[in-house]
Amino acid sequence: MMKQKWRIGAGWVLLLAVIIQAGCGHPSQSVLDPAGPAGRSQLGLIYLSTGIMTLVVIVVAAIYIYVVYRFRERPGEEEIPEQVEGSRKLEVLWTVIPIILLVILAVPTISATFTLNKKPEPEQSMRVNVVGFQYWWGFEYPDLGVQTANEVHIPTGTQVDFQMTSGDVIHAFWAPSLGGKQDLNPGIQNRLVLEADRPGVYEGRCTELCGASHALMNFRVIAHPPEEFEEWVASMRNPSSQPQTPLASEGKKLVSQNCIGCHAIDGAGFEIKGRTGPNLTAFGKRTRIAGVWENNKENLEAWLKDPQVVKPGNRMPAFDHLSKKEISALVEYLSDLK
Amino acid sequence: MATIIILIVFGLFLAAILTGGYNKKYLERVQQNWLWEWITTVDHKKIGVLYLTAGGFFFTVGGLEALLIRLQLMFPDNRFIVGDQYNQLMSMHGTTMIFLVALPLLFGLMNVIVPLQIGARDVAFPFLNSLGFWLYFSGGLLLNLSWLFGGAPDAGWTSYATLALNEFSPGPGVNYYVLGLQIAGIGTLISGINFLVTIINMRAPGMSYLRMPLFTWTTFVTSALILFAFPPLTAGLFMMMFERLFDTNFFTTHGGGNVTIWQHIFWIFGHPEVYILVLPAFGVFSEVISTFSRKRLFGYNSMVFAVVLIGFLGFMVWVHHMFTVGLGPVANTIFAVATMAIAVPTGIKVFNWLATMWGGSLRFTTAMLYAAGFIVMFVIGGVTGVMLGVVPADWQFHDTYFVVAHFHYVIIGGTLLGILAGVYYWWPKIFGRMLSEKWGRWNFWFFYPGVHLTFFPQHFLGLYGMPRRVFTYPSGYGLELNNLLSSLGTILMTIGLLFFLYNAVWSLTKGPRAESDPWDGRTLEWAISSPPPEYNFAQLPKIRSLDPWWAEKREGNRGMQPAEPLGPIHMPSSTYLPFVMAIGFFISGIGFVFHSVRVGVLGLLIVIVTLFIRSFQEDEGFHIHPEEEVKGT
Amino acid sequence: MDMLLKPFLQPGMYHIGMNAMALALGTAYLWITGPKRRAIPESAPVSNRQKALFMTGLCLCYLALGSPINLIGDELFSVHMFQQSLLYLIMPPLILLGIPDWLYRWGFDQVKGVWRGLFTLWSRPLLSLLVFNGLFSLYHVPRVFDTIMGSAFYHALSHGLLTLSAFLMWWPVTAPLPEQERLSPLRKMAYICAAGVLLTPACALIIFADHLLFTSYSGGERLFPILSPRDDQQMGGVIMKILQEAVYGVALAGVFFQWVRREKRNETYGIPTDHPSPSTTGEANWNPPSVNRPGEEKGG
Amino acid sequence: MRIEEETSTVAGLPAEPEKATLEGKNKILGFWLFIAAETTLFATMFGTYLALKGESLAGPTPGELYSLPMVAAATLILLTSSLTSVLAIMAMHRNDAPGMIRWFGITILLGVAFLGLEAYEFYEYVHEGHTFTSSAFGSSFYLLLGTHGSHVLYGVFWILALMIQGRQRGITVQTAPKFYVASLYWHFVDVVWVFIFTVVYLMGMME
Ligand code: HEA
Ligand code: HEA
Numbered sequence A: 001m002m003k004q005k006w007r008i009g010a011g012w013v014l015l016l017a018v019i020i021q022a023g024c025g026h027p028s029q030s031v032l033d034p035a036g037p038a039g040r041s042q043l044g045l046i047y048l049s050t051g052i053m054t055l056v057v058i059v060v061a062a063i064y065i066y067v068v069y070r071f072r073e074r075p076g077e078e079e080i081p082e083q084v085e086g087s088r089k090l091e092v093l094w095t096v097i098p099i100i101l102l103v104i105l106a107v108p109t110i111s112a113t114f115t116l117n118k119k120p121e122p123e124q125s126m127r128v129n130v131v132g133f134q135y136w137w138g139f140e141y142p143d144l145g146v147q148t149a150n151e152v153h154i155p156t157g158t159q160v161d162f163q164m165t166s167g168d169v170i171h172a173f174w175a176p177s178l179g180g181k182q183d184l185n186p187g188i189q190n191r192l193v194l195e196a197d198r199p200g201v202y203e204g205r206c207t208e209l210c211g212a213s214h215a216l217m218n219f220r221v222i223a224h225p226p227e228e229f230e231e232w233v234a235s236m237r238n239p240s241s242q243p244q245t246p247l248a249s250e251g252k253k254l255v256s257q258n259c260i261g262c263h264a265i266d267g268a269g270f271e272i273k274g275r276t277g278p279n280l281t282a283f284g285k286r287t288r289i290a291g292v293w294e295n296n297k298e299n300l301e302a303w304l305k306d307p308q309v310v311k312p313g314n315r316m317p318a319f320d321h322l323s324k325k326e327i328s329a330l331v332e333y334l335s336d337l338k
Numbered sequence B: 001m002a003t004i005i006i007l008i009v010f011g012l013f014l015a016a017i018l019t020g021g022y023n024k025k026y027l028e029r030v031q032q033n034w035l036w037e038w039i040t041t042v043d044h045k046k047i048g049v050l051y052l053t054a055g056g057f058f059f060t061v062g063g064l065e066a067l068l069i070r071l072q073l074m075f076p077d078n079r080f081i082v083g084d085q086y087n088q089l090m091s092m093h094g095t096t097m098i099f100l101v102a103l104p105l106l107f108g109l110m111n112v113i114v115p116l117q118i119g120a121r122d123v124a125f126p127f128l129n130s131l132g133f134w135l136y137f138s139g140g141l142l143l144n145l146s147w148l149f150g151g152a153p154d155a156g157w158t159s160y161a162t163l164a165l166n167e168f169s170p171g172p173g174v175n176y177y178v179l180g181l182q183i184a185g186i187g188t189l190i191s192g193i194n195f196l197v198t199i200i201n202m203r204a205p206g207m208s209y210l211r212m213p214l215f216t217w218t219t220f221v222t223s224a225l226i227l228f229a230f231p232p233l234t235a236g237l238f239m240m241m242f243e244r245l246f247d248t249n250f251f252t253t254h255g256g257g258n259v260t261i262w263q264h265i266f267w268i269f270g271h272p273e274v275y276i277l278v279l280p281a282f283g284v285f286s287e288v289i290s291t292f293s294r295k296r297l298f299g300y301n302s303m304v305f306a307v308v309l310i311g312f313l314g315f316m317v318w319v320h321h322m323f324t325v326g327l328g329p330v331a332n333t334i335f336a337v338a339t340m341a342i343a344v345p346t347g348i349k350v351f352n353w354l355a356t357m358w359g360g361s362l363r364f365t366t367a368m369l370y371a372a373g374f375i376v377m378f379v380i381g382g383v384t385g386v387m388l389g390v391v392p393a394d395w396q397f398h399d400t401y402f403v404v405a406h407f408h409y410v411i412i413g414g415t416l417l418g419i420l421a422g423v424y425y426w427w428p429k430i431f432g433r434m435l436s437e438k439w440g441r442w443n444f445w446f447f448y449p450g451v452h453l454t455f456f457p458q459h460f461l462g463l464y465g466m467p468r469r470v471f472t473y474p475s476g477y478g479l480e481l482n483n484l485l486s487s488l489g490t491i492l493m494t495i496g497l498l499f500f501l502y503n504a505v506w507s508l509t510k511g512p513r514a515e516s517d518p519w520d521g522r523t524l525e526w527a528i529s530s531p532p533p534e535y536n537f538a539q540l541p542k543i544r545s546l547d548p549w550w551a552e553k554r555e556g557n558r559g560m561q562p563a564e565p566l567g568p569i570h571m572p573s574s575t576y577l578p579f580v581m582a583i584g585f586f587i588s589g590i591g592f593v594f595h596s597v598r599v600g601v602l603g604l605l606i607v608i609v610t611l612f613i614r615s616f617q618e619d620e621g622f623h624i625h626p627e628e629e630v631k632g633t
Numbered sequence C: 001m002d003m004l005l006k007p008f009l010q011p012g013m014y015h016i017g018m019n020a021m022a023l024a025l026g027t028a029y030l031w032i033t034g035p036k037r038r039a040i041p042e043s044a045p046v047s048n049r050q051k052a053l054f055m056t057g058l059c060l061c062y063l064a065l066g067s068p069i070n071l072i073g074d075e076l077f078s079v080h081m082f083q084q085s086l087l088y089l090i091m092p093p094l095i096l097l098g099i100p101d102w103l104y105r106w107g108f109d110q111v112k113g114v115w116r117g118l119f120t121l122w123s124r125p126l127l128s129l130l131v132f133n134g135l136f137s138l139y140h141v142p143r144v145f146d147t148i149m150g151s152a153f154y155h156a157l158s159h160g161l162l163t164l165s166a167f168l169m170w171w172p173v174t175a176p177l178p179e180q181e182r183l184s185p186l187r188k189m190a191y192i193c194a195a196g197v198l199l200t201p202a203c204a205l206i207i208f209a210d211h212l213l214f215t216s217y218s219g220g221e222r223l224f225p226i227l228s229p230r231d232d233q234q235m236g237g238v239i240m241k242i243l244q245e246a247v248y249g250v251a252l253a254g255v256f257f258q259w260v261r262r263e264k265r266n267e268t269y270g271i272p273t274d275h276p277s278p279s280t281t282g283e284a285n286w287n288p289p290s291v292n293r294p295g296e297e298k299g300g
Numbered sequence D: 001m002r003i004e005e006e007t008s009t010v011a012g013l014p015a016e017p018e019k020a021t022l023e024g025k026n027k028i029l030g031f032w033l034f035i036a037a038e039t040t041l042f043a044t045m046f047g048t049y050l051a052l053k054g055e056s057l058a059g060p061t062p063g064e065l066y067s068l069p070m071v072a073a074a075t076l077i078l079l080t081s082s083l084t085s086v087l088a089i090m091a092m093h094r095n096d097a098p099g100m101i102r103w104f105g106i107t108i109l110l111g112v113a114f115l116g117l118e119a120y121e122f123y124e125y126v127h128e129g130h131t132f133t134s135s136a137f138g139s140s141f142y143l144l145l146g147t148h149g150s151h152v153l154y155g156v157f158w159i160l161a162l163m164i165q166g167r168q169r170g171i172t173v174q175t176a177p178k179f180y181v182a183s184l185y186w187h188f189v190d191v192v193w194v195f196i197f198t199v200v201y202l203m204g205m206m207e
């Protein structure tokens, strides 16, 4: 039982410090590595509460270790200990001290809750509509006329007003580095205001159990400096969606036959704009396929042949009836979408 | 329907053949069979043992599910159990542990001990007691049958609406969840009422409320919580059932329903439920710590009051599970403050336990080891709970492994350690044999570090961005080491529990006989033989103080003073009706699971018919004459 | 914000009638418990604590009804709810506890006949509980609420009725007269918990409503701009709920520790006594051992 | 228990036969607790109804649907049946078994009448397009009223069974608690109806 002293005291703090280092080099997914005001304010509260709680645990552990050490039964001890009824003073003490600690914790909690819930000014913020579907994310910039999926681009230094809802079951939107999460409820609009203060790629995850591939319902928030973001918007408004090679033309034809019932590709001249699958405009620029796999040709091929292997239970049918050549035509076309 | 009847007949037939052919003696023989005795018993001690056994069985099941979960999560990008399969395991693990393991094991202890502690001959409603058990058992069985027929529920133990509706969970899985829990839930409610009436009406002369041992007090408050927490669950399950069977529109948005209603209902039940789980454990620890410190419980009155207050506040905090739903800052903060407030009465309890140990002479038996281990572990889990109550921080923590760490720390650190401590403490009383202290130590020293190793790293997993209920996680985000440690810890826990299993079997077969008072106990149950006679007390004892048995011993008395003259004791006769009724519910459950309203109604008819039979039955009971036996002593 | 403070500084905002009434009541109380006491049979000196309780209750009553809170309460729903909490949750127990038992007895002697019967009926625990919480919930039905707010008479009537029923709800808990004590301590605690549960629906509906419920309160922003009418409404529900929890928590503690004191008075730990403790005898209805188990002594 | 033997030797019945034995007392207390649980059950359903009553989609809204006369009649019938069940218990206290059975008989007749009215009402509603599955309002309405109705139905059969027992065994310390508890149940079901009447019908018609 002596082990606990070490574990509770030093361990708590040490481990925290050590593993903050870990996970570097990858897009950030850690609460401990905030990249925006919301995340920072939440981390501040986490540190404050951890501090108070560590104190509590240390006090309890200290008394505990002393008691266990000091009052263990010695061999041959026969005497019956004094039967103490209680002590009003002590009991008041350990009622009042926790209350004080809790008040110290409650005040910043309340103020941060209200601050983080504040509506942003429409002029100074950018609105993005988020819709969650079983295992993928649809993003729409209503003021910019741009749609995308699974990867959302934002400018740094701007409050982004995510308005979210769900197309089927409940999902939750969580980009740990930027800030806490918010549920996407069908039939209800929710809001989450996030801001990135440095460019970078921030991992996001769905955190509400939503079915077989809940574990794989990932997205990325990609923060650009404002100028770069403008460029991105421009390229999205004017995507290069026409095939460049004969193989790709073949692919485009196949897409029009097989895919556009579910997927939309802006600027390619398709009449139909499917909405039951992710918008594939500029798909070639995505870093990942379906949020989980690195975006390269082999992976894309495998995905088209059998999406279920990658994401069990997802809503895209397998296209294994297409020939090898047809698949590579599709892949060619899709990877060229920029 | 025909199939079921055929199956039943066939089963009886088989039983008849296996036991020596059907003839006139068959029924007689059945009635002398040990199984029959257990099926029809209304003795609270036997029902307690039934609860412990069934709970232990489901614990093994739930634990194996946990093992598989940890096996899958041991390494990143593992493909051992994926997708729906994983979700089934995870949902069944949670559901099993909460509904079929934790509470029933506690019920087992309560059933055996509470009547003894208050000096009663039995619980108030022996019939309902048996019914409660059989309903729980058939509900649990129904739930677990899902593994064999049609797939287990896979929408989490919370079974949030829309995911759990037909459209997104088309198989029978969630039907099993709804009906299994409905049946088990009715059983729980019945038991809750039974304990309340027992404690209010059946206390021995002189056993005033403020002389009741803490375990009885916590049972009392827990039962009151059950009384108000389970009906909302029942209502919610009804809605879910209609939604799935008859396409109603409580939760579907296109029918005008609202998805958050289920969440409110579930957590109005769910939060009190976690205190239902932990309060009895608090009771166990209060008894164990006081006994093995050889001191009276420090601050008895505030301990009692803290329990009441926790129960009271427990109903006011459910929204802390819904901070991310979007209910607005005002609602969130009020529930945050209420949540934090619960730390105060809980803290009072923790410090009072420490103060009880202070100045005592601590004897570290296995039960006491568990109690001592509990204090630190529960405080860690409790304070992370308070951290979860900090709304903005919870937006980060919610639905991550941080929460998983929190609740395993409190549930295992509180409830499970409480059950283990209670089992070690009362085992001699229940079974009349001693457990081995040596194997007990092995058990503890594997299990306890194992728990910390399993769940402590999970706090960090949450902070590094690992959501819960995921079947896999990518490498490269700092999640590997902690997951590996966590899985390794599980192995330690399992080994520890195997030692317990060995210990139990050893004790039941070879263990030394227990004396009536092996621990120098303080409360009434230690004043009678181990195991107690069927009627518990030949003469109802007269309670003359708090910790009555301790007080009498200090006075030099060798037994409690009787409050009545020796005389024949009236006992209720055993009955098979509860079992039949449970079968009725079970059949009805199966019917509804497979959308067969006819079978469903048939099952309910069986229930109603048995109810009426019961109503017309004149149960005379029988009398025991302990005079002859007792005179000698 | 300014607008919110100003009323407190203007003398005109304080209700003269209420001022006078509170003063009169306070004086009457001091006079009766002071110089006039001897005129009342079986009277006994009143402790300062009791006097303080009564006076605090009176002050709160005045604060709720005579001070600018009353007027602001017509504009801001949250303040209205605060006012209600003062009137129904905090003031009644203080006043009830502040009145000495002999005064009650004397009062009871004056009241007879139907009124006495009405009181006996209405102060029955189950009824008093249901009446107060029923009226309270009814009051917050939007239609009803707006109607009441539209008429000064209904307004006063509803306040009066609710306050009266609040007093009666608190009566069984505070139980100032031993002979009128209807509930055992444990049942008092259950009563308090039940009261907490029964008050919840009204509060919850207000807190969780996603639109404005009460048209009477659509213009509160003037006074306190940071609070939008909906937030104001939510805040109202929250204030009521939090104060209720706090007050009921205190009440629970009060009842419990009073019980402990009474029960533990003549017990020494570890020494068995044959004194039956009060709770065994006090609860004859529910506690069979003292009724029908032979061999049990029945103490007074 | 010993007390039973005592009372069976005494001529006649104790004043409150339902509370004469520990079993009887247990039963009554247990039943009160059961009622508390049922109250919570109904409260949850009321809450759901209140939350969903506005969601009638294309179907009729509460205001369009409800009509006072029939509901008022149903209320009256049920309240009367409460009264008759009180009379039955008073008869029981007088040790007047036939009287008790008679009053109980009237009680359940009124209960059946109530059920008939309710069935008729539902029938009308279904014709107007208000069904269990038509909308969230429909679902929550029928859940609440259906649960109440099935309680009445159960009560009818229960009291019927008790009447038979009363015939067979008369009023004893064993049967008295059952009668008493059944009448408690009946009152409870009535009180729930009063709430349904106010919350569902009156408030529905106001909107
Ligand atoms: C036995 C079960 C049990 C117990 C006792 C508790 C106890 C507590 N729980 Fe926990 N909880 C669960 C089981 C339990 N919980 C479960 C199963 C879930 C997850 C459900 C799911 O989503 O699947 C959960 C989830 C959960 C959440 C939601 C997290 C989320 O999903 O986002 C929250 C948030 O507030 C919370 C808070 C608390 C608090 C404040 C306590 C308090 O009662 C703790 C009080 C104790 C102490 C604080 C320690 C002792 C006190 C002192 C030594 C005094 C000094 C202390 C201070 C000043 C802080 N719990
Ligand atoms: C009482 C409650 C309880 C208990 C005791 C446990 C015990 C354990 N739990 Fe679990 N757990 C929950 C309640 C509980 N859990 C809940 C409610 C959830 C949430 C579900 C959801 O999200 O919906 C959850 C979820 C959960 C998860 C997260 C899953 C996810 O989100 O994807 C994990 C992962 O590590 C986990 C692990 C474990 C482990 C390793 C144990 C170990 O302690 C298990 C140890 C036990 C054994 C290994 C059994 C060995 C037994 C024997 C060898 C025989 C002994 C025989 C007798 C006693 C007769 N649990």
Ligand code: CUA
Pocket (backbone or CB within 6 Å): A132, A133, A134, A135, A170, A171, A172, A206, A207, A208, A209, A210, A211, A213, A214, A215, A217
């Ligand atoms: Cu979407 Cu999980």
Ligand SMILES: [Cu+2]
Pocket (backbone or CB within 6 Å): B270, B271, B274, B317, B318, B320, B321
């Ligand atoms: Cu909780």
